[in-house]
Amino acid sequence: MKKKGYSILAGVILLLFWQLLSMKIDKEIFLPSPGNTLKALFHLLQTKEFYLSVGGSCLRIMSGFVLALAAGTLLAVSAACVSLLRAVFDLAMQLMKAIPVASFVILVLLWIESAQLAIVISFLMVLPVVYTNVRDGIGQTDAKLLEMAAVFRLSHWKRIRYIYAPAVLPYFVSACSVGLGFCWKAGIAAEVIGLPERSIGEQLYEAKLYLMTPELFAWTAVIVMVSVLFEKLVMRLIRRLAK
Numbered sequence: 486m487k488k489k490g491y492s493i494l495a496g497v498i499l500l501l502f503w504q505l506l507s508m509k510i511d512k513e514i515f516l517p518s519p520g521n522t523l524k525a526l527f528h529l530l531q532t533k534e535f536y537l538s539v540g541g542s543c544l545r546i547m548s549g550f551v552l553a554l555a556a557g558t559l560l561a562v563s564a565a566c567v568s569l570l571r572a573v574f575d576l577a578m579q580l581m582k583a584i585p586v587a588s589f590v591i592l593v594l595l596w597i598e599s600a601q602l603a604i605v606i607s608f609l610m611v612l613p614v615v616y617t618n619v620r621d622g623i624g625q626t627d628a629k630l631l632e633m634a635a636v637f638r639l640s641h642w643k644r645i646r647y648i649y650a651p652a653v654l655p656y657f658v659s660a661c662s663v664g665l666g667f668c669w670k671a672g673i674a675a676e677v678i679g680l681p682e683r684s685i686g687e688q689l690y691e692a693k694l695y696l697m698t699p700e701l702f703a704w705t706a707v708i709v710m711v712s713v714l715f716e717k718l719v720m721r722l723i724r725r726l727a728k
Contacts, residue, residue, distance in 0.1 A: 525699035535720040541683040546672035549607025557615025565623040578613040586671050599679035606675035608624045611664040622656030669712040
């Protein structure tokens with residue numbers, strides 16, 4: 486309760502600071518007040534385009550996230566089994582981490598349509614995170630337990646279920662938590678550049694283009710809320726599956 490109270494108080498303080506700063510600037514085109522931003526958000530909630538845009542962005546970004554989870558886990562397992570593959574994958578992941586999102590977006594747009602851009606960019610941003618964490622989790626598996634499994638001739642499935650899975654699970658959960666944040670930021674950035682139809686990125690670009698600053702702030706608030714909501718839901722689902 487005390488922690489929640491501090492969180493609420495911190496939110497109130499930030500809102501007051503926002504309101505005072507907006508009053509000081511006194512130009513809505515630069516910084517709208519919290520009240521005007523809230524009005525813009527309520528107006529958006531009454532339009533069909535809002536739900537189509539949010540749904541389209543969620544579908545694209547979460548598709549890239551799920552694909553990255555599957556591919557990253559598979560590559561990490563392959564790297565743990567073959568040393569040469571580990572060297573190749575490690576180098577590839579380092580390169581992917583070093584390349585800026587904007588460069589990825591421009592390069593990918595040469596090959597695919599803008600409608601699939603957010604999927605690919607989200608996938609590329611999350612893949613190194615999942616791969617690195619799962620690979621490290623496999624590397625931290627207790628060697629004594631593996632020796633015991635060899636002595637008692639446990640099947641591969643039992644080794645995975647009772648030895649590898651408990652060792653990798655904390656790293657996998659951490660990768661999901663970090664990856665979700667990267668995934669949303671990169672996915673929305675890709676949409677702003679690629680401008681696919683019925684997307685949050687398209688709405689952000691139009692709000693900026695026509696100087697609709699309250700709507701721009703409202704869409705930003707939507708991105709934050711949807712990102713937090715998906716993170717809570719996905720992490721709860723993963724923990725339940727783990728149990």
